[in-house]
Every structure is written in C-alpha cells, then in structure tokens.
Amino acid sequence: MSQFAKDIGRFIMKLSKETEAIQNSLALYCRSGVEPPIPVSRPENLPHYRRLVFNIVLNTMQQAFPIAYKNIPADEWKDLVHNFFLKHDSQTPQVWKLPFEFYQFVSQNNYSERLKKPFLDDLLFFEWIEIEVHTMPDIKATKHKTKGNLFTDVLVLNPEFKLFKLNYPVHIHPPDKALELHGDYFVIAYRHPNDLNVRFLNLSILHTFIIEKLIEEEYTLNQIVDDMLSLFNINKNELITNISTFLNDLFNQKLILGYKISPGL
Amino acid sequence: MKSNINIGLGFRRDLTEEFMSQKTIKPGFIEFAPENWIDMGGYWGKVLREIETKYPVTCHGLSLSLGSPEELDWEFIKKLKIFLDEHHVEIYSEHLSYTKASNAHLYDLLPIPFREDAIHHVSKRIKQVQDYLQRKIAIENVSYYTSVAAEMDEATFINSIVEEADCNLLLDINNVYVNAFNHNYDPKNFIKKLPLDKVAYIHMAGHERVAPDLIIDTHGEAIIDPVYELFEWTIQRMKPVPVLLERDFNFPEITELQSELTQLESICKRHWEVHYEIK
Ligand SMILES: [Fe+2]
Numbered sequence: 048m049s050q051f052a053k054d055i056g057r058f059i060m061k062l063s064k065e066t067e068a069i070q071n072s073l074a075l076y077c078r079s080g081v082e083p084p085i086p087v088s089r090p091e092n093l094p095h096y097r098r099l100v101f102n103i104v105l106n107t108m109q110q111a112f113p114i115a116y117k118n119i120p121a122d123e124w125k126d127l128v129h130n131f132f133l134k135h136d137s138q139t140p141q142v143w144k145l146p147f148e149f150y151q152f153v154s155q156n157n158y159s160e161r162l163k164k165p166f167l168d169d170l171l172f173f174e175w176i177e178i179e180v181h182t183m184p185d186i187k188a189t190k191h192k193t194k195g196n197l198f199t200d201v202l203v204l205n206p207e208f209k210l211f212k213l214n215y216p217v218h219i220h221p222p223d224k225a226l227e228l229h230g231d232y233f234v235i236a237y238r239h240p241n242d243l244n245v246r247f248l249n250l251s252i253l254h255t256f257i258i259e260k261l262i263e264e265e266y267t268l269n270q271i272v273d274d275m276l277s278l279f280n281i282n283k284n285e286l287i288t289n290i291s292t293f294l295n296d297l298f299n300q301k302l303i304l305g306y307k308i309s310p311g312l
Numbered sequence: 313m314k315s316n317i318n319i320g321l322g323f324r325r326d327l328t329e330e331f332m333s334q335k336t337i338k339p340g341f342i343e344f345a346p347e348n349w350i351d352m353g354g355y356w357g358k359v360l361r362e363i364e365t366k367y368p369v370t371c372h373g374l375s376l377s378l379g380s381p382e383e384l385d386w387e388f389i390k391k392l393k394i395f396l397d398e399h400h401v402e403i404y405s406e407h408l409s410y411t412k413a414s415n416a417h418l419y420d421l422l423p424i425p426f427r428e429d430a431i432h433h434v435s436k437r438i439k440q441v442q443d444y445l446q447r448k449i450a451i452e453n454v455s456y457y458t459s460v461a462a463e464m465d466e467a468t469f470i471n472s473i474v475e476e477a478d479c480n481l482l483l484d485i486n487n488v489y490v491n492a493f494n495h496n497y498d499p500k501n502f503i504k505k506l507p508l509d510k511v512a513y514i515h516m517a518g519h520e521r522v523a524p525d526l527i528i529d530t531h532g533e534a535i536i537d538p539v540y541e542l543f544e545w546t547i548q549r550m551k552p553v554p555v556l557l558e559r560d561f562n563f564p565e566i567t568e569l570q571s572e573l574t575q576l577e578s579i580c581k582r583h584w585e586v587h588y589e590i591k
Pocket of ligand 1: 484558
C-alpha cells in the first residue's frame with residue numbers, strides 16, 4: 048500500500064456501503080439461512096457459522112429455561128428459539144441476559160396461544176426471575192439495627208428481591224398441574240444473604256399489601272395496620288396476630304433484616 | 313504479573329473450588345470474559361472478588377464487535393471501563409472480528425472482509441475504544457472457516473490494523489494453525505509476517521478436525537503437538553508475554569489441565585528464562 052493511499056484511507060476512514068452490505072448479509076445468513084450473495088473462499092463452510100451461532104442461542108435458552116424446555120416438545124422449542132433468533136434483534140451484549148429478551152419476545156408475540164401452552168409466559172418469567180435475582184448487582188440495605196419494636200419502628204427489607212404476579216402457580220407446581228389452578232398469585236423472590244441463593248415466597252393479597260408498604264420503608268407497622276383497617280373489613284386482633292406471625296417468619300427467612308436507624312442517629 | 317513466565321487459564325465456574333483452594337491447579341493468572349461478569353452481584357460477584365485476591369486477572373472480551381459496520385456500543389464500553397478499573401485488569405483483549413450487525417448481536421465471531429476500507433474503519437474504532445479506556449487493547453487473530461470478499465491476505469490485514477490503530481496483538485497460536493490448515497498456507501511464514509514486537513498476550517488451545525480439510529476452533533480438546541511446536545518456534549522470536557490456555561468445553565480431569573499448563577510453562581522457561589532474566 049502506498050503512503051498516499053494510506054493517508055487518503057485514514058482521511059476517509061469510512062466503511063464502504065459494499066463492505067457494510069457484505070458484512071450484514073453474512074450476519075443475516077446466520078440468522079435466516081438465506082445464502083449470502085457474496086464472494087467467499089470456502090462456501091461449503093458457511094453452514095458451520097450458522098450452526099455455531101445458533102447453538103449458542105439454543106444452549107443459552109435451554110440452560111436458562113430448563114423447566115420450559117422440558118415441557119415443550121423438542122421440535123417446537125427449537126422452532127421457537129429459531130423464530131426468536133430470526134425475528135428479534137438481540138440487544139444485550141451480554142448473552143446471559145438474552146433470556147429476558149426471549150421471554151419478552153415470546154409473551155409479546157402470543158406464543159403461549161400458538162403453542163397451546165397457556166402457562167408459558169408465566170413459566171419463562173418465573174425462570175428468568177430466578178436468574179435475575181441470583182445475579183442482580185449487590186444492593187446495600189438501609190441502615191438498620193437487629194433489636195427494635197415490631198410495631199413502632201420502621202422495618203428494613205432485604206433489598207435484593209423482586210415482587211411479581213403470576214396467573215399460573217408455576218412457582219409451586221409443575222406446569223401441567225399449574226394449568227388447572229388459574230388465578231392471582233403474588234410471589235416474592237429474594238436473595239438470601241447467607242447462602243446467596245434465591246428463595247420464592249407465595250404471598251396472600253393481604254401480605255402483598257404489607258410488603259408493598261414495607262418496601263417504602265416509611266411506615267411503622269402501627270400505621271400500616273391502621274391503613275388496612277380503613278381499607279379492609281377485618282378484625283383488628285386477628286389482623287395483628289396474623290401480621291405478627293407473618294413478619295416474624297420474614298425475619299427468620301431474612302427477608303426483613305431489622306429496624307431502620309433514623310438518619311442522624 | 314511479576315514473573316516473565318506467566319501461564320494462565322480461563323475462569324470456569326465449575327472449577328471455582330479448585331481455583332480457590334489452589335491444591336490441584338494453580339495457574340499464574342486467570343482470564344475472565346467481562347461480558348459474563350459486568351453487573352453480576354450475589355454469589356458469582358463474590359467469587360470474582362475472591363478470585364482476584366488470589367490471582368492476577370486478565371480480560372478477554374466477547375461482544376465489543378470491533379469489526380461491526382455500525383456504531384460502537386458506548387453504554388457497554390462505559391461499563392467495561394468501570395469493570396476493568398475496579399478489578400485491576402492487567403490486559404484487556406478483544407477479537408479482530410464482528411459479532412453484531414444490522415442492530416443484532418450474534419454472540420459469535422464472524423470474519424471481517426480483508427479490505428482496505430475495513431482496515432481504516434476497524435482501526436478507527438480500536439483507537440476510539442483505547443482512548444476511552446485509556447489503555448491499549450490486544451486484538452486477537454481469529455480463526456475463520458471462509459474468507460469473505462477478501463482483497464488482501466490475512467497477515468496484511470492484521471498488520472495494517474495493528475499499525476494504524478497503534479494497538480497490541482493477542483497472538484492465538486492455535487488460530488494460526490487452524491487457519492493455515494483450513495486456508496492452505498504455511499503457519500510459520502504467516503507468523504513471520506506479523507508484528508511480533510506488538511504481541512502482548514498469547515492464546516493456546518485445542519481444536520477439532522471435523523473434515524479432512526476443515527478444523528473447527530472448539531476449545532474443547534487438548535493442545536496437539538504441532539501447535540506446541542508452532543508455539544515453541546514462535547516464542548523464540550519474541551519477548552516474554554503472558555500465555556493463556558483456553559479450554560471452554562469437554563473438560564478433562566483437572567490433572568490433565570494442570571499438565572497442559574506445566575508443559576506450556578516448561579516450553580516458556582526453555583526459551584524465555586535463558587534470554588530474559590527474571591527481575
Ligand atoms: Fe483465542
């Protein structure tokens with residue numbers, strides 16, 4: 048290459064439309080199988096690229112969604128992943144986050160109906176949440192102490208959690224059984240601070256209400272109880288007994304970490 | 313890294329205990345793919361922090377896609393910089409290939425056309441990333457199973473980029489062997505043409521011969537003798553750099569891995585200890 052050509056090249060430094068089209072068509076071939084109209088030295092090897100690329104996506108999904116994978120016939124699963132890879136432009140540079148994009152693709156395109164697996168969206172979401180909570184960046188809990196008053200102190204939640212709702216209880220039952228139990232299931236997934244594993248707790252509507260209040264870390268239990276008494280028609284004593292048991296359990300399970308230390312103290 | 317002779321291993325989650333205890337295997341450093349660890353908290357975040365108290369750490373990127381036609385992903389590069397700084401990463405390398413096109417990631421290494429405009433395009437991107445990261449990148453020669461719309465040979469392509477981008481080279485000896493076999497050229501002649509003074513890091517790996525005329529770079533087998541020989545021939549022509557054993561699949565007994573590390577170490581000692589005194 049002459050010095051002049053080098054200088055000109057450095058000045059322009061732009062990829063030609065032709066090279067860009069060549070690169071795009073090879074990538075598209077990997078996704079679609081449509082033979083790229085480009086000069087290649089060993090065309091017989093192109094299918095290896097398609098195979099290697101697709102296997103990465105297929106393996107990623109199989110590892111992320113072991114229950115869904117087992118509950119969908121193998122050829123349908125493969126088709127589903129194929130469709131995803133072809134039609135969806137994968138956005139994350141981190142392949143372990145791709146299962147979330149897969150979940151979104153499947154639920155937005157109504158594959159649960161097409162595959163006659165009504166539980167599919169919930170199942171993929173549930174399996175993804177386990178990954179998400181297990182891997183989420185560490186979050187520092189609000190400053191707290193371990194001794195305090197359950198009713199007059201503000202309680203501090205373990206911040207590494209995800210609260211969500213399912214229509215099928217796939218977090219409790221195998222998919223076939225869950226299918227018969229359509230309803231509203233409130234679930235909290237959290238990372239246990241001791242072993243850093245993910246635990247799932249099934250919550251009643253009442254307990255979900257309490258958790259949502261606790262998340263704000265502003266109200267004492269007395270305030271929350273007053274709130275609930277004004278909203279629901281329940282007996283105060285029964286409510287207090289119920290809540291005390293529930294919250295003590297959350298303390299034991301390390302979903303509640305302690306009592307908030309007010310700023311300045 | 314303190315010594316002249318440094319033989320490392322890529323981090324494998326299923327070897328966490330062995331890496332921690334250092335009883336059955338003790339690499340000189342550990343390589344991580346930053347994409348697999350950025351934003352990672354919890355158990356694996358803790359493992360990473362523990363590993364880096366015991367070993368020097370290098371990073372080998374997967375998704376920067378230096379050869380992409382489209383814009384660099386600055387969101388990702390910002391996170392990458394924080395990660396490299398936070399974890400005191402000594403060497404950061406990436407592939408001379410592309411993994412993203414038409415706004416979609418493919419998570420595997422596609423060959424860049426060996427063309428003039430691609431040289432300038434890729435060099436510019438490497439420079440941009442180096443400027444932002446405030447460190448040099450070592451770019452790796454990748455294995456490829458077909459060339460695409462090539463207008464020059466691979467060595468010219470690599471050389472031009474290393475020169476224009478003013479970056480370092482990660483020389484993957486197995487990839488040279490694989491490409492020489494698949495594209496019918498002499499691996500030593502190829503290596504002679506490379507800027508060996510710019511090599512900052514070496515990769516060694518095994519591969520799989522899937523047809524009489526095709527080798528796939530699987531990282532799933534032991535290193536074969538001709539690749540060891542090519543390695544030994546090459547290192548006599550360059551200064552000492554860290555050497556990484558890549559093994560991603562089909563894991564052997566830990567003793568086998570350790571013996572591969574030991575073999576690499578003894579080859580390095582044979583040539584690098586004699587000529588370069590350890591400080
Ligand atoms: Fe490599």
